[in-house]
Amino acid sequence: MTNTDNPNDNSRPGKPADMISNLMGYIDTRIDLIRLDIQNKMKAGFVGILHAIMLGFTAFMALIFLNIFLGLMLNDLLDSQFWGFGILTAFYIVLFLIFFFGLDKKTFQGVADKTFENTIYKNDKTAK
Template identity: 25%
Template sequence: MGLFNINKLTNNLADYIDTKVELVKLDTQEQIIKAVIVMFELLIVVVIVTIVMVFLNLTLAYYLNSVLGGSYIGFMIVAGVHLMLLALLWLKKRAIRRGFEHTMYQMITQTEKKDSNEKERKQQPKRLPE
């Protein structure tokens, strides 16, 4: 009788471990899907902002050309400003990367907190109105 209980216990333990592994896999997949969705939304915003910036920069370059009376000086000024911004971004790339990593970490942990709060709310018994 004791051997039967040990076999049953080991089978139950194996089933429990398999269930936990599946749960971790599903949670990981959910987190990856949420991260991909956030990245896709960010990509859409970046593309739209880039298009707007291109047109604004062209407008500024043509305006500077008309004000300064040249045919290319406005484009050179705008290009110079962009080169300075690029150099600044290059110098600050570590800080930018750290900020981005921090933001992504906060988004993931915030999502986990929301999910755990929703699970707790679902597990609590509903109160009947008095």
């Protein structure tokens, strides 16, 4: 009897134990790839959030100093110590009232829908 005729031979390819071992290795590899993908997306998200915070802070500071400049300039033009800042305050109160009472949330919902359309399942749609 030759070595290939032995039914108890463990060197045969395609043995169920080998297939299960290969399948488990494949699953472990897929899990590792998913973990790496999640880690990369978390890093990209962190960088994006940090970048947005820094841009927002810089824009906020520029807006504050611009308003101080405009208030002082209006004070000088009106030859007053407080009317320039009063006019700017009134402008921002009117702007606040327009946003609070005049604009519906649906206006902003349309902007959000356009901005975030096809972002979550973007990779799935391009893969097909």
